[in-house]
Amino acid sequence: MTTIRADLATADPQDFIDQENAATAHNYSPLPVVVAQSEGAHVTDVAGRTYIDALAGYSALNFGHCHxxxxxxxxxxxxxxxxxxxxxxxxxxxxxxxxxxxxxxxxxxxxxxxxxxxxxxxxxxxxxxxxxxxxxxxxxxxxxxxxxxxxxxxxxxxxxxxxxxxxxxxxxxxxxxxxxxxxxxxxxxxxxxxxxxxxxxxxxxxxxxxxxxxxxxxxxxxxxxxxxxxxxxxxxxxxxxxxxxxxxxxxxxxxxxxxxxxxxxxxxxxxxxxxxxxxxxxxxxxxxxxxxxxxxxxxxxxxxxxxxxxxxxTGEYQQMARERGQQLSEGLNTLIGQGVLAVRCRGLWAGIDIDPTLMTGREACLMLAEEGVLAKDTHGSTLRLAPPLTITAEQIEEIIEALRRVLKRAHTTEG
Incomplete structure (x- = not known):
């Protein structure tokens, strides 16, 4: 990942959030992450922190950022x-x-x-x-x-x-x-x-x-x-x-x-x-x-x-989706019973139903962002994952483990 621009390295993310909220119609409710740069499956915010982008622009970024x-x-x-x-x-x-x-x-x-x-x-x-x-x-x-x-x-x-x-x-x-x-x-x-x-x-x-x-x-x-x-x-x-x-x-x-x-x-x-x-x-x-x-x-x-x-x-990217999708599916299914009620996977696309008594989907996304993974919720307690097809096996494992940590944290807070 390219080093964050010098003029952004000391920027306060909240300033960008406040400016966008003041000047932009409120037709979205973004997570409080201000992206400034991207490459492959990663994005970097204005503070220089890097995340795995597990949403990929709702599938618009199937080939990753800046291919x-x-x-x-x-x-x-x-x-x-x-x-x-x-x-x-x-x-x-x-x-x-x-x-x-x-x-x-x-x-x-x-x-x-x-x-x-x-x-x-x-x-x-x-x-x-x-x-x-x-x-x-x-x-x-x-x-x-x-x-x-x-x-x-x-x-x-x-x-x-x-x-x-x-x-x-x-x-x-x-x-x-x-x-x-x-x-x-x-x-x-x-x-x-x-x-x-x-x-x-x-x-x-x-x-x-x-x-x-x-x-x-x-x-x-x-x-x-x-x-x-x-x-x-x-x-x-x-x-x-x-x-x-x-x-x-x-x-x-x-x-x-x-x-x-x-x-x-x-x-x-x-x-x-x-x-x-x-x-x-x-x-x-x-x-x-x-x-x-x-x-x-x-x-x-x-x-x-x-x-x-x-x-x-070439068929190369379809093959990537099959291989990494299998890994994602197998990993997510190990979380069923640990705060996950159901998992639906097809290739590199997953819907994850979180136990609503544990946390909302929005809360899960906020906690995932703290763990360095960006995802999006829908319909209350469901998470959607759609990482780039170019994502690596190591990055898939990071996503799964980040969600595992989030679920453990939620159980601890609940207790």
């Missing part, structure tokens, strides 16, 4: 051209889209910026496909979604969210969505009508606490969608691009959706890059002027995204 290949690609493009808009062609977008389509086994890519934009785009494509191809009467298209979902916080997306914190107070809501129980194939089947154009599903619900559906649910969903002429849309924004030990989480059960929504790791932790990927018979419903983005597909984003795709095409 040299990604930084090199970004720097090279910065010296050439960063933005022309889609009013003109550029020499980076075509090669990026071709490589991403090949990685996903599809034909066409629609580039956007953020994950929520990708989901909104997929909703538009599905509705237009429903009208133009399936023959659903105009304005009647419906999309089935799952309870506990997280697809972003735009107005349309929160309209089908069951998270009242994200939803409440922002109506009126966008119609056209049917919410069913996650993992319940019978419920999906019952909700389908002739007006259903798509099912939107996270192969694993990340924000929900790394919730893995029952075995067979995704293959069953794929079969049902095919039978009923309904598009299966897999939101792989968090779960995709190597996180689960496979390129996509759907790959674990051999499922190929009609559309992928991708983001986060696609930008390598440098740029917001997202995309919808599908075959031409679906994507061709999008025509000139029906959708767009000034920054979507910009040369800088495309250069970085192309490098990400090339890195994933």
């Amino acid at each position: 040299p290949k990604l930084i090199e690609a970004a720097k090279a493009q910065l010296d050439r051209v960063t933005l022309v808009s889609r009013a003109f062609y550029n020499d980076q977008l075509g090669p990026f889209c071709e490589a991403l389509a090949k990685l996903a086994g599809k034909e066409v890519v629609l580039p956007m910026n953020t994950g929520a934009e990708a989901v909104e785009t997929a909703v538009k494509i599905a509705r237009k496909w429903g009208y133009d191809v399936k023959g659903v009467p105009d304005g009647q298209a419906r999309i089935i979604v799952m309870d506990g979902n997280f697809h972003g916080r735009t107005t349309t997306v929160i309209s089908f969210s069951t998270d009242e914190t994200a939803r409440s107070g922002f109506g009126p809501y966008t119609p056209g969505f049917d919410i069913v129980t996650y993992g319940d194939l019978d419920a999906v089947c019952e909700a389908m009508t002739d007006e259903t154009v798509a099912v939107l599903v996270e192969p694993i619900q990340g924000e929900g606490g790394v919730i893995i559906p029952p075995e067979g649910f995704l293959p069953g969903l794929r079969e049902l969608c095919t039978e009923r002429n309904v598009l299966m849309i897999a939101d792989e924004i968090q779960s995709g691009l190597g996180r689960t030990g496979t390129t996509f989480a759907c790959d674990v059960e051999g499922v190929v959706p009609d559309m992928y929504t991708l983001g986060k790791a696609l930008g390598g932790g440098i740029m917001p890059v997202s995309a919808v990927v599908a075959n031409a018979d679906i994507m061709n419903v999008i025509t000139k002027g029906t959708h767009g983005s000034t920054f979507g597909g910009n040369p800088l984003a495309a250069a970085i995204g192309h490098t990400v795709v090339d890195m994933l095409a």
Whole structure:
């Protein structure tokens, strides 16, 4: 890790915290750690203390902080051209889209910026496909979604969210969505009508606490969608691009959706890059002027995204996720009964249910930070871990042992 900048070495972290709280909208509640530098699986705060980043930007940093290949690609493009808009062609977008389509086994890519934009785009494509191809009467298209979902916080997306914190107070809501129980194939089947154009599903619900559906649910969903002429849309924004030990989480059960929504790791932790990927018979419903983005597909984003795709095409990072994920799973499971109620792991992604009578998830995260590990809580007493795929075996062991110490401390305090 590079030595902390001299002008920050004597800085008071609280000054930065106070400044951010005063000048920034309070839509987040960060841990009191002020990050100033990063490298690999480590970040360093303004006081010079180093932590293992076990969150990796909610999977946006699958390759770790400041990966040299990604930084090199970004720097090279910065010296050439960063933005022309889609009013003109550029020499980076075509090669990026071709490589991403090949990685996903599809034909066409629609580039956007953020994950929520990708989901909104997929909703538009599905509705237009429903009208133009399936023959659903105009304005009647419906999309089935799952309870506990997280697809972003735009107005349309929160309209089908069951998270009242994200939803409440922002109506009126966008119609056209049917919410069913996650993992319940019978419920999906019952909700389908002739007006259903798509099912939107996270192969694993990340924000929900790394919730893995029952075995067979995704293959069953794929079969049902095919039978009923309904598009299966897999939101792989968090779960995709190597996180689960496979390129996509759907790959674990051999499922190929009609559309992928991708983001986060696609930008390598440098740029917001997202995309919808599908075959031409679906994507061709999008025509000139029906959708767009000034920054979507910009040369800088495309250069970085192309490098990400090339890195994933080797299979090296998926293998890392499988190997280190196995280690993480085995280590975390030794903590069950010591203050941990349950562990859910898929690759390098873990949801850990802490005994709520022992401490909250927020309290666990604060104590982990004191132990030199950064993590994030969700839904009260669940911890989420999603370290970079480049993390070492030694660093995984440090995470496990740090959590073990936190649990012991909590038991001591309780006693």
